[in-house]
Amino acid sequence: xxxxxxxVRSALVAGLVLASGPALAAGESHGAPAERQDxxxxxxxxxYDENQLQRGFQIFREVxxxxxxxxxxxxxxxxxxxxxxxxxxxxxxxxxxxxVQDDTIEDGERPGIPADRWPNPFPDEFIAKAANNxxxxxxxxxxAKARSIESxxxxxxxxxxxxxxxxxxxYIYNLLTGYHEEAPExxxxxxxQYYNEHFPGNxxxxxxxxxxxxxxxxxxxxxxxxxxxxxxxxxxxMWVADPHLVHRxxxxxxxxxxxxxxxxxxxxxxxxxxxxxxx
Amino acid sequence: xxxxxxxxxxxxxxxxxxxxxxxMRLGYDSFVDFPTPRNLNYWWTFGGILTVxxxxxxxxxxxxxxxxxxxxxxxxNSVEHIRRDVNxxxxxxxxxxxxxxxxxxxxYIHMFRGMYYGSYKxxxxxxxxxxxVIFLLMMATAFxxxxxxxxxxxxxxxxxxxxxxxxxxxxxxxxxxxLRGGFAVDNPTLNRFFSLHYLLPFMIAGVVGLHIWALHxxxxxxxxxxxxxxxxxxxxxxxxxxxxxxxxxxxFLIPFAWFVFFAPDILGHADNYIPxxxxxxxxxxxxxxxxLPFYAILRAITFNIxxxxxxxxxxxxxxxxxxxxFGAIVVLFFLPWLDRSPVRSGGFRPxxxxxxxLQVISFIALGYLGSKPAEGTYVVFAQIFTAYYFAYFxxxxxxxxxxxxxxxLPASISESVLKVEAKSATTA
Ligand code: HEM
Numbered sequence: 039x040x041x042x043x044x045x046v047r048s049a050l051v052a053g054l055v056l057a058s059g060p061a062l063a064a065g066e067s068h069g070a071p072a073e074r075q076d077x078x079x080x081x082x083x084x085x086y087d088e089n090q091l092q093r094g095f096q097i098f099r100e101v102x103x104x105x106x107x108x109x110x111x112x113x114x115x116x117x118x119x120x121x122x123x124x125x126x127x128x129x130x131x132x133x134x135x136x137x138v139q140d141d142t143i144e145d146g147e148r149p150g151i152p153a154d155r156w157p158n159p160f161p162d163e164f165i166a167k168a169a170n171n172x173x174x175x176x177x178x179x180x181x182a183k184a185r186s187i188e189s190x191x192x193x194x195x196x197x198x199x200x201x202x203x204x205x206x207x208x209y210i211y212n213l214l215t216g217y218h219e220e221a222p223e224x225x226x227x228x229x230x231q232y233y234n235e236h237f238p239g240n241x242x243x244x245x246x247x248x249x250x251x252x253x254x255x256x257x258x259x260x261x262x263x264x265x266x267x268x269x270x271x272x273x274x275x276m277w278v279a280d281p282h283l284v285h286r287x288x289x290x291x292x293x294x295x296x297x298x299x300x301x302x303x304x305x306x307x308x309x310x311x312x313x314x315x316x317x
Numbered sequence: 318x319x320x321x322x323x324x325x326x327x328x329x330x331x332x333x334x335x336x337x338x339x340x341m342r343l344g345y346d347s348f349v350d351f352p353t354p355r356n357l358n359y360w361w362t363f364g365g366i367l368t369v370x371x372x373x374x375x376x377x378x379x380x381x382x383x384x385x386x387x388x389x390x391x392x393x394n395s396v397e398h399i400r401r402d403v404n405x406x407x408x409x410x411x412x413x414x415x416x417x418x419x420x421x422x423x424x425y426i427h428m429f430r431g432m433y434y435g436s437y438k439x440x441x442x443x444x445x446x447x448x449x450v451i452f453l454l455m456m457a458t459a460f461x462x463x464x465x466x467x468x469x470x471x472x473x474x475x476x477x478x479x480x481x482x483x484x485x486x487x488x489x490x491x492x493x494x495x496l497r498g499g500f501a502v503d504n505p506t507l508n509r510f511f512s513l514h515y516l517l518p519f520m521i522a523g524v525v526g527l528h529i530w531a532l533h534x535x536x537x538x539x540x541x542x543x544x545x546x547x548x549x550x551x552x553x554x555x556x557x558x559x560x561x562x563x564x565x566x567x568x569f570l571i572p573f574a575w576f577v578f579f580a581p582d583i584l585g586h587a588d589n590y591i592p593x594x595x596x597x598x599x600x601x602x603x604x605x606x607x608x609l610p611f612y613a614i615l616r617a618i619t620f621n622i623x624x625x626x627x628x629x630x631x632x633x634x635x636x637x638x639x640x641x642x643f644g645a646i647v648v649l650f651f652l653p654w655l656d657r658s659p660v661r662s663g664g665f666r667p668x669x670x671x672x673x674x675l676q677v678i679s680f681i682a683l684g685y686l687g688s689k690p691a692e693g694t695y696v697v698f699a700q701i702f703t704a705y706y707f708a709y710f711x712x713x714x715x716x717x718x719x720x721x722x723x724x725x726l727p728a729s730i731s732e733s734v735l736k737v738e739a740k741s742a743t744t745a
Pocket of ligand 1: 360361362363364365367368371424427428431434436437441444445447448449450451452521525528529532536537538539
């Protein structure tokens, strides 16, 4: 038994140290340190909050989608389990509001159906660039996973134990709330650029897309502030990037439970088998 | 095979089969009746764990290949398609990606186990060298695999790593073009890497077969490092070690599943969720964590080697780095002949122990430095640890074998375990 605990101890240390590489690798300083937010989908037990996803979708639709595409998002995803929880009817009606390209029919255009992907705001990259200070606004499909924030030592070690995966939405929230009205002394900002303390290099070609009150939420429980909007849209973007998060975690619990119980049984069986064998 | 075969066919069919193809006998002798030292500790379970890892990678990989498209404009989205639209795709893909990391954690433990207990020494040199071959194949497989999702790190990692080969004198550029299928990393690179990524795991499986064959001739080494002398020293593999290995495998699967289900992206790099773009270079190109120690060695060579005080250079720093990096693995092939100490187990080598653990720490430190930019003190430390890495094999081990006085070895495995039992009985 003693030998086993010392083994477990060394194995843990070794595993930990080895596993820590990528955190270090990812930890490269860019903009100002970002502050972590509380997310309903964070941690082991986290799930998406349907209402928040619906609000986030509203912001995406009313604000961001005029510049950003979301090529991998289909209308039908909006009614799938673990998502914003729109009804089939709502999704059908929503899709029908959009006109989509379809090369297989005569005029090449028809009203959308739930199986269609989210339509692009710009017909091609060149037009997108021309409209946005020479930069194509990045696609939202996996953007929330393509960004992260830095975790200093020893936090990145803790991340392995808390399963911290919310660096993307944390970054997006900080970015959307991190504009300065004026660039600090000595920083030259070209026309079409905006100073943002969290963007690498600080010069962002996206005008502040949010402002207090620009989107009208249903009811009045939820504040209509930039911060609240930023949080809601960041949560929505996380869902777009990781639509099966809830199902994945639910399965995870069953698998972990099985493994732990099975390991316990095997341990008891093994101990019984070896009791009379000196080793 | 160690010992005589005790297989007895149980019925007419197995008897008939045994006379024609004694495959049941092979299985029985290798994995049921195989006499195994009774004192193996849990570090010996990693061979079995690695076998499971290989199996998991092959099974999940074959399923992924059914849905993946190895074409530069479609590869990224096809991986996303697997994650989003394929039934259980998120979990299969996550298992494969996390599995690569778990595989390397296990293989590093397995190798350091061998180094501590002197498992590379006679009569297990071939077994060890086959292990090094497996390790090389694993690194190649992992590298090719990481390119397939065709994200920014895939693309730029492939660019940086294939670029090493251009350092080779004379034929460097030809090798580089052959690897890439052109002048730059592009669709042909992706196609050939996919093909190789599918091929190599089966080569690994083949070499693992040889590895286990080479294990079953001399039999397992053990923590005491002394050979099996009598039947008292061993227990049959089944059920004793099938159960012990089985337990260890399931325990290993717990952190594995933790990552797959709760943090599938934590071991990777966020930049790889950005589609490959040859026009935009990421600020820091870092390889996967399991390559970092070797990456640090590569970048530690920042100086040219030539005749001092002249402009004559024989080996420039780029080639020097590549030589050092490959040398760090090649030196492992010679390990059985560099360490001449007749005592295998580090447990009986008072001086060796210190240098061994320093090597482990130094290797981990190299991993850390590999993740940092190659500048300032990082480089100096990388150079110190690189020097120690090589000194351990080329100087320390050969010298230790001459000057060290090992502790007295137990007369036999059974005696050593009885002693341990007696001791814990009196202290308990
Ligand atoms: C796919 C990767 C590998 C697999 C599946 C594998 C499998 C195994 C198995 C099943 C054993 C017997 C059980 C044990 O001692 O843990 C073993 C033993 C051994 N392996 Fe590996 N191995 C792999 C890679 C390596 C590598 C990379 C090395 C070294 C460079 C290595 C060196 C050894 C040695 C020296 C032994 C004998 C250990 C002893 O009996 O003390 N193996 N391997």
